[in-house]
Amino acid sequence: MTINLTLLIVMGVMFAVGIYLLLERSLTRVLLGIILISNGVNLLLLQSAGRSGLPPIVRDGLVAEDYFDPLPQALLLTAIVIAFALVAFMLALIYRSWVMGRQDEVADDEEDRRVAAAVGAYDPEEDAEVGTETSEFIDTVDPATGSVRVVDAAERNSENAAEDHGVDHSTGEGER
Numbered sequence: 001m002t003i004n005l006t007l008l009i010v011m012g013v014m015f016a017v018g019i020y021l022l023l024e025r026s027l028t029r030v031l032l033g034i035i036l037i038s039n040g041v042n043l044l045l046l047q048s049a050g051r052s053g054l055p056p057i058v059r060d061g062l063v064a065e066d067y068f069d070p071l072p073q074a075l076l077l078t079a080i081v082i083a084f085a086l087v088a089f090m091l092a093l094i095y096r097s098w099v100m101g102r103q104d105e106v107a108d109d110e111e112d113r114r115v116a117a118a119v120g121a122y123d124p125e126e127d128a129e130v131g132t133e134t135s136e137f138i139d140t141v142d143p144a145t146g147s148v149r150v151v152d153a154a155e156r157n158s159e160n161a162a163e164d165h166g167v168d169h170s171t172g173e174g175e176r
Helices: 005-022 027-048 070-101 111-117 153-163
Strands: 136-142 148-151
Touching: 005 027, 027 070
Parallel strands: none
Antiparallel strands: 136 148
């Protein structure tokens, strides 16, 4: 298998320009970046197929090295279909963005602006370490049956309050 240096350079340029275009705010440039990256992947799969050979049809007297590997061709066709679907989806997003706002640029939302303005700011409520489990749902094991059930915070609080007052939840009766 010989490696074609020209194809490797073309793939590298396609990947580099595609990634650069993906980082832009214009959806049209993002679409062009996706197209360049997908074509670079197609060239990579084509290059990984190796040299050309005979079709993968079994014939008497031929060794396995004389056959062409069909796996890179199948991967190439799959990559083409995936790229086409992604391009179609991006075209729909660009069209919708153009119809709604007459622009194809992704705008900042208020949260992005707040985060950008507060560089290095420490918010104790959001940035504090959480030492205990804060989930509202906790798996509990029923001692009578041994089954596991999910209990939410309201039910757990009512069970704790009932235990404080001596109410048995399984029978619904309290201490009398």
